[in-house]
Amino acid sequence: MPRKSGISKEDVLRWSYGNGFILALFIASLLVLNLLFVALIMKAMAVKITGQHFAIEMIGYPMGILIAGIYFREGISVTGRGIQAACDIIIRKDQYFGELGNSISYTGKVGAILSSIISDANYYDSMLAIALFISSPFIVMVYAEEYTYGDMYLPNMFGLIMVFTINLLAQFAVSFLSTMFQDKDNVQFTAKSIRFQIIFSTILSLILMILCLFATPKQFDYGFKDTGDLFKEKIYNPNVMGCGYLGIVINSITIIYSEYLTSHGYQTVKAIALSSENAPTLNIIHGYYVGYMGQMFPSLLLGGSIYISYQMCSMMGLIALTLGFMMNLIIIMAIQFLAQSTNDSLKCAFLAQFSANISELLHQMAWAARNYAIWQKVSNASIIIILSVALVGVQIYNTQSQMLKFNGYNIFGLILGSSLALFTKGMTLYSCKLIAEDSILEERALQSRKGKDNEKDAMENMQYDYFGIKNRLSNIHVLVTLVFCSAGVLFTGMIFGHTAEISLCIGYLLMSSLQMMSSIIIGNSLKNARIYNSFDERYGIKSQILASNVFADVQGSIMEETQNAPGTFYLVYVMLLANIAIEFFVHYDKRIKKQ
Secondary structure, rough: OEEEEOOHHHHHHHHHHHHHHHHHHHHHHHHHHHHHHHHHHHHHHOOOOOOOHHHHHHHHHHHHHHHHHHHHHHHHHEEEEHHHHHHHHHHOOOOOHHHOOOOOOHHHHHHHHHHHOOOHHHHHHHHHHHHHHHHHHHHHHHHHHOOOHHHHHHHHHHHHHHHHHHHHHHHHHHHOOOOOOOOOHHHHHHHHHHHHHOOOHHHHHHHHHHHHHHOOOOOOEEEEEOOOOOOEEEEEEHHHHHHHHHHHHHHHHHHHHHHHHOOOOOOOHHHHHHHHHHOOOOOHHHHHHHHHHOOOOHHHHHHHHHEEEEEEEEHHHHHHHHHOOOOOHHHHHHOOOOOOOHHHHHHHHHHOOOOHHHHHHHHHHHHHHHHHHHHHHHHHHHHHHHHHHHHHHHHHHOOOOOOOOOOOHHHHHHHHHHHHHHHHHHHHHHHHHHHHHHHHHHHHHHHHHOOOOOOHHHHHHHHHHHHHHHHHHHHHHHHHHHHHHHHHHHHHHHOOOOHHHHHHHHHHHHHHHHHHHHHHHHHHHHHHHHHHHOOOOOOOOOOOOHHHHHHHHHHHHHHHOOOOOHHHHHHHHHHHHHHHHHHHHHHHHHHHHHO
């Protein structure tokens, strides 16, 4: 008998959005407090704040968070996507229940729900983005001696971080207004609530960005005193504030544009969903066309904003630009949590046999919220790309390289960096393929034992090992990928020198950045095309068109990592490792030249 409940749309929104916001606020606050604790310890130990040694020491903070989280972020995400793809391939429909759902075991159904939950690693990406941002002043600004001079180094270093922290409190106030706009239609209620949250948050962010005038010195020099004007530039805090405003504007434009390309409420996704009317797989081709063409605009916007910010405030401009992208991140994280939790709750409601009104409410709210899940992925990718550019710039300032010479060593670095980015992508795909294949074989083996004496034993063994074996397999591939990335960076620096190693970072960064932007658009457009088509009244649930869109969703989830911004942890790992080892590579170059 279906289970009844008196839950309302306001209850669902308050619980999902509220819990997502508290979780995001907790993550950001904890990271800021941890960094403050580290900085105070280093001050008490009388560690010199200027110079490359301090920057390398502070890189340990984001590197520690990255190493601690990479197996959860990459390993569990790959495990979840592999299992989810297997279930989709087996039953070829949207839900894992009902007539077609009987072709999959109960353990498989539960695994499908859990895989949807664990494959969403956006909070890990945001955690890394926040950790990298709050530690960036300690890594980047050590080359501005006036900025870090004397007892003012802590207020200066934490200046922009405090602007971000104050904004957290403002967004906390905004979160209480999540249900102030009412609408009888559940879809419109969810959409209005989400849109007004981001609008209020953006307005407050624009107001609070004025605090940059008080959070940074009025003017200071960035660079080395003994190198003339080549590595020394004067920075004024109104320009720092301008870079922050630029970040808010560019982030707003990017999320609006990406929503337009990937929302099932707009014509682009509808065209993808219906293109399979003519022939199967045309929807996949259409989705890739949208992604590869659509990535050009946000990539140009991001590149242009990086250029303008650097021209205005040198390396400080990149930190201020990142602050602009960070200002709405907590609200965006809460919106993503709303989208994911309502979608997962819908599957649980089917499994628990809740009444139709509850399932329909969750379906309508998930239908609306899924359109805005891309905001967090785009923001995470943009923040990590900007800060990766800053980390490359730190290497150049550290070594005082006037230019990257166009020679064989540096060309090798560029090619190897691009190849490493593709290698990490390939290892991820191979891991997903193995896990999906293993899940399908397990389901077939279990189906073959139905009605036999050993059916119960087989089911118990499957339940016990279902996630453990698959997760260990994905973690092995994560380890192999890390070893290859580490070997690539160290080999290039030791054999060809520090400029070749910087070229490797540039090649890896360029390839990863283009992959991120195109994959986010491709994956989400294919996902939302499936969602649109699944609930389009013109087609039956068993239609060939729906099956075609299910396979397109599988393609997006595996190939383009629909759930997250792909490759973020590996990109940051390469950038941080290169910065840690750059001094060794410079000394190695000098020793080679003497010989």
